[in-house]
Every structure is written in C-alpha cells, then in structure tokens.
Amino acid sequence: MSYKFDFAFMAERWPDFVAGAWLTVQLTVLAIALGFALGTLCALARVYGGPVLRRLVGAYVEAIRNTPLLIQIFIVYFGLSSLGLKLSADVSAVIALTVNMGAYSTEIMRAGIQSVQRTQLEAADCLGLTRLQTILHVVLLPAMERVYPALSSQFVLLMLASSITSQISVEELTATASLVQSDTYRSFEVYLVVAVVYLALSALYRFAFWLIGLGLFERKRRLGTPL
Amino acid sequence: MNQLSANHLLYLLIAAEWTVVLSLIAFAGGSVLGLAIALMRVSKLGVLRGIASGYIQLIQGTPLLILLFLSYFGLGIIGLKLVPLVAAGISLTLYAGAFLGEIWRGCIEAVPKTQWEASDCLGLNRVQQYAYVILPQATRIAIPPTVGFMVQIVKNTSLASVIGFVELARAGQIVNNSTFEPFAIFSCVAAIYFALCYPLSVASRYLERKAHAGR
Amino acid sequence: MPAGEAAVVRVRDVIKEFGPLRVLDGVGFDVARGQTVAIVGRSGSGKSTLLRCIAGLETVQGGSIEVCGHAVGRPGSAARAQLRRDVGMVFQSYNLFPHLNVERNITLALTLVKKEPKAAARQKAAEVLRLVGLTDKLLAYPEQLSGGQQQRVAIARSLALSPQVMLFDEVTSALDPELTAEVLAVMEDLARRGMTMITVTHEMGFARRVAGLLVFMHQGKVWEIGPTAELFASPKTAEFRQFVGSEL
Numbered sequence: 144m145s146y147k148f149d150f151a152f153m154a155e156r157w158p159d160f161v162a163g164a165w166l167t168v169q170l171t172v173l174a175i176a177l178g179f180a181l182g183t184l185c186a187l188a189r190v191y192g193g194p195v196l197r198r199l200v201g202a203y204v205e206a207i208r209n210t211p212l213l214i215q216i217f218i219v220y221f222g223l224s225s226l227g228l229k230l231s232a233d234v235s236a237v238i239a240l241t242v243n244m245g246a247y248s249t250e251i252m253r254a255g256i257q258s259v260q261r262t263q264l265e266a267a268d269c270l271g272l273t274r275l276q277t278i279l280h281v282v283l284l285p286a287m288e289r290v291y292p293a294l295s296s297q298f299v300l301l302m303l304a305s306s307i308t309s310q311i312s313v314e315e316l317t318a319t320a321s322l323v324q325s326d327t328y329r330s331f332e333v334y335l336v337v338a339v340v341y342l343a344l345s346a347l348y349r350f351a352f353w354l355i356g357l358g359l360f361e362r363k364r365r366l367g368t369p370l
Numbered sequence: 371m372n373q374l375s376a377n378h379l380l381y382l383l384i385a386a387e388w389t390v391v392l393s394l395i396a397f398a399g400g401s402v403l404g405l406a407i408a409l410m411r412v413s414k415l416g417v418l419r420g421i422a423s424g425y426i427q428l429i430q431g432t433p434l435l436i437l438l439f440l441s442y443f444g445l446g447i448i449g450l451k452l453v454p455l456v457a458a459g460i461s462l463t464l465y466a467g468a469f470l471g472e473i474w475r476g477c478i479e480a481v482p483k484t485q486w487e488a489s490d491c492l493g494l495n496r497v498q499q500y501a502y503v504i505l506p507q508a509t510r511i512a513i514p515p516t517v518g519f520m521v522q523i524v525k526n527t528s529l530a531s532v533i534g535f536v537e538l539a540r541a542g543q544i545v546n547n548s549t550f551e552p553f554a555i556f557s558c559v560a561a562i563y564f565a566l567c568y569p570l571s572v573a574s575r576y577l578e579r580k581a582h583a584g585r
Numbered sequence: 586m587p588a589g590e591a592a593v594v595r596v597r598d599v600i601k602e603f604g605p606l607r608v609l610d611g612v613g614f615d616v617a618r619g620q621t622v623a624i625v626g627r628s629g630s631g632k633s634t635l636l637r638c639i640a641g642l643e644t645v646q647g648g649s650i651e652v653c654g655h656a657v658g659r660p661g662s663a664a665r666a667q668l669r670r671d672v673g674m675v676f677q678s679y680n681l682f683p684h685l686n687v688e689r690n691i692t693l694a695l696t697l698v699k700k701e702p703k704a705a706a707r708q709k710a711a712e713v714l715r716l717v718g719l720t721d722k723l724l725a726y727p728e729q730l731s732g733g734q735q736q737r738v739a740i741a742r743s744l745a746l747s748p749q750v751m752l753f754d755e756v757t758s759a760l761d762p763e764l765t766a767e768v769l770a771v772m773e774d775l776a777r778r779g780m781t782m783i784t785v786t787h788e789m790g791f792a793r794r795v796a797g798l799l800v801f802m803h804q805g806k807v808w809e810i811g812p813t814a815e816l817f818a819s820p821k822t823a824e825f826r827q828f829v830g831s832e833l
Binding site for chain 1: 640641642660666669670672673674676678680681682683684685686693694697698699726728729742743746
Binding site: 205206208211213214215217218221222223225299303305307309310320330331334335337338341342345346 | 428432433434435436439440446447448521526529532539542546550552557559560563568571
C-alpha cells in the first residue's frame with residue numbers, strides 16, 4: 144500500500160480552521176464560565192440546602208452524568224424545538240454544554256465545599272460575617288483551591304467534548320473539518336490537522352487555568368504548599 | 371410519518387445491545403492497553419515512562435470524536451474500507467487505554483512504598499513483586515474508579531453513531547427520522563443509557579465507600 | 586459582684602439538650618465588667634457547651650442568656666448582630682482562615698462587618714498584633730506559624746473587633762506546654778487591661794492566678810461557684826475536691 148499524505152488544502156483552507164477553532168473557544172469559554180457558576184450554586188445547595196433542594200440537585204447531577212452528551216445535545220436542539228422552543232444550534236450547544244459542565248462542577252465543588260470544616264463557619268459566624276460573606280470569603284476560595292486540579296481537567300475535557308456539537312451543525316472546529324474533508328477528500332489529513340489544533344487548544348487551556356489559579360490563590364502562589 | 375410505537379422501543383433496545391457489545395470491546399481492549407500504559411508509567415526506564423506519558427497526553431488532549439474519525443479514515447487508507455465497528459473499537463480502546471492507564475498508575479502508586487521494600491527484602495524480583503505483592507493490592511484500590519470509568523465508556527460509545535455504527539444513539543436518530551418526535555425518542559434513548567450507566571455509578575460509589583470504611 | 590453594678594453576662598436557668606441527652610441542666614451565673622471567669626470541670630460536664638451557648642453557636646432549650654443587656658437572639662436577628670459586636674470567641678482549634686494571611690485574617694471582619702476602610706483596618710491589625718507580640722508575622726500565612734502563634738493571632742483577630750467580652754474555649758488544649766505559656770501570657774495581659782473574659786480551661790494554675798470567679802461544672806450543673814481563692818482554699822463539695830486533686 145502506498146498512501147501519499149497531502150496537506151496542500153491547508154494553504155487555502157487555514158482560515159476556516161482558525162474560524163472553527165475560534166468558535167470552539169467562544170462556545171467553551173462561555174459554557175465553562177456558566178457551567179462552573181451553575182455547578183457552584185448547585186454544590187452549595189447540595190451541601191447547605193434543605194432536603195428537597197438536595198434531592199433535586201442530586202437528581203440533576205445523576206441524570207446528566209449517566210447519559211451521553213450527544214443525546215443531551217439532541218434533546219436540547221431537536222427535542223426542545225419540537226416542543227416549540229426554537230433555539231439556534233449555537234445557543235443549543237452552549238445550553239447543553241453548560242448543563243453538562245454544571246453537573247460535573249457540582250460534584251467537584253461539592254467535595255471542595257465539604258472539605259471546609261464546620262469550625263471555619265463557626266469562626267466566621269463569631270466574627271459577625273453574614274452567611275453570604277462567609278460563603279464568598281471563607282468557603283468558596285479554599286474549596287476551589289483544593290479541587291482546582293480536578294476542575295481544570297474537567298474544563299479541558301469539556302473543551303474537547305464540545306467537538307460533539309458538530310453533530311447539530313455548529314460550525315466549530317470539528318464541523319469545519321468535516322466540511323473541508325468533504326471538499327478535498329483528504330479526510331485523514333484534515334482530521335490530523337484538527338487533532339493537532341485540539342492538542343494545542345488543550346495545552347492553551349491548561350496554561351490559562353494555571354495562570355488563573357496563580358491569580359486566584361495568593362497563598363498557594365507564595366508558599367506553593369497544598370491547602 | 372410513523373407514530374412512535376412499541377416496535378420502535380424494541381428497536382432501540384436491540385440497538386442498545388450493540389452499545390453494550392461496543393462497551394465491552396472498549397473495556398477489554400482498554401484494559402490490556404491501560405495495564406501496559408500504567409506499568410510503563412511506573413517503570414524504572416525513563417524511555418518507557420516518557421512514551422506512556424506522551425501517549426496519555428496525546429489521547430487526553432484530543433477529542434474522542436476526532437480519534438474516531440482518524441481510525442475510520444485511517445483504516446480506509448490501509449484498505450479496510452468502512453468497517454465502523456472496527457474503527458469504533460480501535461478508537462475507544464485507544465481512549466480507554468489512556469484513561470485507565472492514568473487511573474491505574476495512581477492505584478499502583480497508592481500501594482505503600484514499604485510494600486516494595488518488604489518484598490524486596492524477601493528476595494522477590496521485580497516481576498514477582500508486581501505479581502504477588504503490588505498488583506493484587508493495587509487492584510483492590512482500582513476497582514471503584516474503574517467501575518466509575520466504565521460509565522464514561524458506555525456513554526462515549528454513542529459517538530460511534532457518527533461514523534454510522536448502529537448502536538443506541540444511531541438507532542434513536544433513525545427512529546427520529548421516521549417519526550419526528552425527537553423529544554420523546556431522545557428521552558427514551560437517554561433513559562436507556564441511564565439504565566445502563568446508573569447501576570455502574572452506584573456500584574462505584576458503594577465500592578468506594580466500602581474501601582474507605584475498610585481502611 | 587458589687588451591688589448595683591449590672592452584669593455584663595447574665596446566664597439564667599439554661600437548659601441545653603442534644604437529643605435525649607441533657608447537657609446543661611439549669612445553669613446560671615453572672616459576670617461583672619472586667620471580671621475574669623474560669624469555668625472548669627471534667628470533660629462532658631457541659632462547660633464547652635455552655636460557652637458555645639453564650640457565643641450563640643448553640644440554641645438553648647430553656648432559660649436565658651444576656652450579654653450587655655441584649656438577648657443572644659436567633660441567627661440573623663438584630664440581637665444576634667449586637668451579640669457579634671459585643672462578644673469575641675477564641676476556639677481550641679484556632680480556626681484561622683488558612684487561605685488568608687495574618688493581616689487579612691484580622692482585617693476581614695473589620696472591612697466586611699464593620700465596613701472600616703482598608704487603611705484603618707490595616708492599622709488596627711498592626712495594633713492588635715503588637716498586643717499579642719506578633720508584629721513580625723503580619724504577612725505570614727497560618728501554616729507558617731506554630732500553634733501558639735496561631736492562637737495568639739486568633740486572639741488578636743477577635744480583639745480587633747473591640748468586643749466587650751471575650752470567650753476562650755480550651756484555647757491551650759491543643760498546644761505543647763511551652764506554647765501554652767505564651768498564649769496564657771497574652772490572656773493574663775488582657776485580664777490586667779480589664780477585659781471581661783470567660784475561659785473554659787484545664788489550666789488550674791492559670792485559673793488560680795488570673796480568674797476572679799471560678800465556676801465548677803459537674804453533670805451539666807454549676808456545682809460550685811465563688812471567688813477562686815476561696816473555692817480552692819475550702820472546697821464545699823466532694824466532687825470539686827476530687828477534681829482539684831486529679832488536676833494537680
């Protein structure tokens with residue numbers, strides 16, 4: 144067998160890949176931010192909320208974590224529109240990715256929040272901090288610091304999983320690839336290129352989260368020790 | 371346009387068998403590869419450690435969907451045209467191997483250093499140390515996270531639908547194409563996935579708790 | 586207590602139950618301004634629970650607790666907010682916030698609760714750190730400090746809020762003897778400056794030296810109460826005599 148690799152299409156089509164990658168970044172940064180916020184609220188509800196709220200959040204987390212993202216995306220995009228809620232592919236993608244991210248963030252942040260001892264809450268109470276102030280200044284930051292490695296891995300996984308949104312014709316990186324390969328018939332090469340772009344994005348995201356971690360966790364930056 | 375019927379549900383359930391088959395293939399293949407990767411990661415040889423960690427970085431930094439396309443079209447290049455099950459099996463194996471390798475490395479490293487020292491003092495060679503002392507203990511630690519990862523495998527087999535392999539997700543699309551009731555159909559599909567995955571999740575948590583209580 | 590002077594802390598018939606277990610069974614006593622009270626007793630006698638009730642960390646099932654003329658109140662109430670202004674609490678496990686440096690541990694409540702400007706809060710932090718002898722640790726993190734230093738920072742953190750009453754819950758129990766001494770020295774200094782203090786303690790030497798009033802708790806009750814010197818000189822009950830004997 145003799146196969147000749149041919150990447151000539153790149154000369155003409157590279158702007159498509161850049162555009163696709165850019166949409167991937169936009170979608171996933173939005174979904175990560177929204178999903179993390181959702182997950183943090185749910186984790187707080189899971190730890191400090193009443194029994195009904197705890198159950199509801201638990202059901203949400205289990206429902207999402209035990210079904211494929213592909214099907215979640217289909218339900219949001221095809222399912223909701225058949226029920227009369229017409230959403231664009233991009234909006235559907237952000238919603239599905241956010242809801243998915245939210246469930247995983249809930250589980251991770253829950254572990255972090257539970258690691259903050261009750262005595263810390265008592266100390267904050269005795270200093271006169273309100274419940275909200277306590278959560279913001281005493282609970283969330285240490286909680287996040289303790290689970291930050293797991294969080295940032297999950298963020299990267301979400302970025303990679305966003306490739307699935309190509310299946311509802313969101314024109315992100317993977318969809319761009321299938322477009323270009325259908326024009327050029329250089330399928331293997333096209334997906335190799337895209338794999339490399341995803342690898343680069345993974346590295347970029349990891350680096351970005353490392354930087355954000357440095358900014359957020361001053362103690363860690365100064366001492367380097369785990370909390 | 372057809373009404374959604376019991377036949378459709380039956381069709382979905384039959385397709386779900388392929389989801390299970392594909393999951394088992396991926397788990398079996400991933401286990402063999404994963405064990406090799408894990409052992410390479412804790413090897414004394416820097417080269418092996420480097421290869422294994424490079425492999426993990428590569429797979430964990432690429433979407434499974436892209437791996438799937440690469441397997442599919444890569445197989446085409448070497449002449450094996452359009453065999454979705456093989457392509458899906460290969461890519462899921464590559465994927466599961468990387469993640470299981472990383473999980474199991476952690477489990478091997480979780481066995482206390484003193485176990486190595488003790489078995490060394492008894493005169494066991496490295497292979498014997500692994501076979502009789504380290505791996506049996508690592509296996510116990512590994513069971514809960516491994517069962518947990520099986521959930522990921524089952525869910526990710528849904529991506530095989532993209533290259534035309536008719537498993538549960540693809541079957542859902544096919545039914546939807548004739549009935550146009552996507553909400554109901556994909557909810558059913560989700561429910562079947564849930565029925566496959568949730569017991570694994572519960573088992574993983576239960577085993578985890580039991581392991582912690584035992585310590 | 587001298588007649589006519591209002592008590593700063595007034596505890597009356599307090600009952601506290603954990604499920605079927607009655608931990609405090611009709612406890613009452615008064616604390617005058619500037620007085621140092623030592624609450625002693627065996628573990629399980631209810632002394633820490635009593636202190637936590639005064640701090641509003643536990644809700645009582647009966648009786649009343651007033652601090653500076655205000656009831657302890659429910660969480661979120663105006664009375665509770667007042668209690669937080671009046672009372673400082675120091676814990677056995679220090680409970681410094683591990684992610685914040687010493688200065689921020691102290692200024693957190695000043696800026697969030699008292700709404701003081703950052704500069705004023707910083708100045709206050711420096712002041713209270715001088716009181717506990719840790720001026721040089723301003724920018725250190727809790728994990729960089731010894732247990733004794735952490736506890737002194739915790740005391741400083743409470744002091745910064747200028748409370749009327751300070752509560753100390755076995756603050757030296759987690760410390761080695763030499764570190765215990767440095768914390769007790771800070772507390773003695775506070776007592777000399779006229780701070781009203783209630784301390785649950787195992788340090789009988791400290792109680793003798795510093796406490797004006799001694800409360801001996803037994804089986805959830807105030808078993809004996811009186812001026813420390815008198816109580817030690819002539820214990821009225823066998824239980825207290827036995828307790829003192831075992832602690833020496």
